[in-house]
Amino acid sequence: xxxxxxxxxxxxxxxxxxxxxxxxxxxxxxxxxxxxxxxxxxxxxxxxxxxxxxxxxxxxxxxxxxxxxxxxxxxxxxxxxxxxx
Numbered sequence: 282x283x284x285x286x287x288x289x290x291x292x293x294x295x296x297x298x299x300x301x302x303x304x305x306x307x308x309x310x311x312x313x314x315x316x317x318x319x320x321x322x323x324x325x326x327x328x329x330x331x332x333x334x335x336x337x338x339x340x341x342x343x344x345x346x347x348x349x350x351x352x353x354x355x356x357x358x359x360x361x362x363x364x365x366x
Contacts, residue, residue, distance in 0.1 A: 318358065319359065322359050340365060
């Protein structure tokens with residue numbers, strides 16, 4: 282019984298993180314359009330973009346610096362950004 286419980290716990294802890302990611306809503310701007318908007322905002326590269334907590338969340342390179350950003354789910358407009366630590 283302990284082995285089964287340990288195996289179940291291990292499978293939960295080792296599951297890929299994307300399995301827990303939020304899903305874009307039906308009225309959200311598609312990911313490829315958000316990516317284009319983000320690049321228009323000065324990002325030379327977008328390395329991550331996912332739906333999280335009711336918004337688009339991503340990482341990318343802007344002005345040579347690695348940045349974290351949030352974007353509005355319906356417009357793709359960047360709502361916050363900060364330099365990644």
